Amino acid sequence: MTAVAVLRLPLDTDLSGFVALLRRLGVPHRVAEEGGQQVLWVPGEQLAEQVRELYAQHPDGEAGELLPEPVQPAREGMLRQLLANPLTAAVLLLTFMVFAVTAAGENYAAIRWLSFVDFRIDGEHIYLTYLDATLGSGQWWRLITPMLIHFGWLHLAMNSLWYWELGRRIEFRQGALGLLGLTLLFGLASNFAQYWWTGPSLFGGLSGVLYGLLGHCWIYQRLAPNPAYRLPPGVLVMMLAWLLICMTGIFELLQFGAIANAAHVGGLLTGCLTGLLGGMLARRTV
Known part of the structure; x- marks a missing residue:
């Protein structure tokens, strides 16, 4: 139409x-x-x-x-919303496809091609390479693809719901290309932050991108208020509180698995920066 x-x-x-x-x-x-x-x-x-x-x-x-x-x-029904937000839907579809191929994070042979650095498993031990060796072989896609890896259904469900909530706001306000650029930027920034903080390790998920989208909407809205970026009450406080809780190490202590906290912080800071730049630009055009 x-x-x-x-x-x-x-x-x-x-x-x-x-x-x-x-x-x-x-x-x-x-x-x-x-x-x-x-x-x-x-x-x-x-x-x-x-x-x-x-x-x-x-x-x-x-x-x-x-x-x-x-x-x-x-x-708007679900189909209409999907059609109205094609980039948000496409990223989620690609994430679901990777989840299926990697068998919910259990197929390490498939994950090996998407992780930030290459690795091999020998018995109960994992041996990871360094980034310069990985990029030296021309595998540049690894800088982005960890955001598509999810370990378990809960990990996928939480990240997918938040990407749908935040991604379509940005796609509505700044278009599909704007959301694509921000998604790739936040994925890159969060992956590098995690690697810089922990060194070679196996990590994945959209959560670093999500904190980037959150920071972008937060700062942009404060500088150039608009309906699209007005988040429901308590969302910002809840997500920032969750970030701080994860940084305490409580989940590692309870043996629920490691949390990529550096990726979250790296995504959030990058999102705040893009929100600052975007909000200032929007104010100048008014």
């Missing part, structure tokens, strides 16, 4: 209330900055006309009634 520009307004016009109303009504939409204006897009001319009428009546988003009946099917 063709996207239609519903509104073209000055950058200093506050659309947050109206966008919140569209979200409550389940109306698919996108706001972009183009040519010194903010442009509201929706799929289809019929929906566009109804949204224009709604804005004329409730520009601040203060409306209790629903849109006319033809708009009701626009309420």
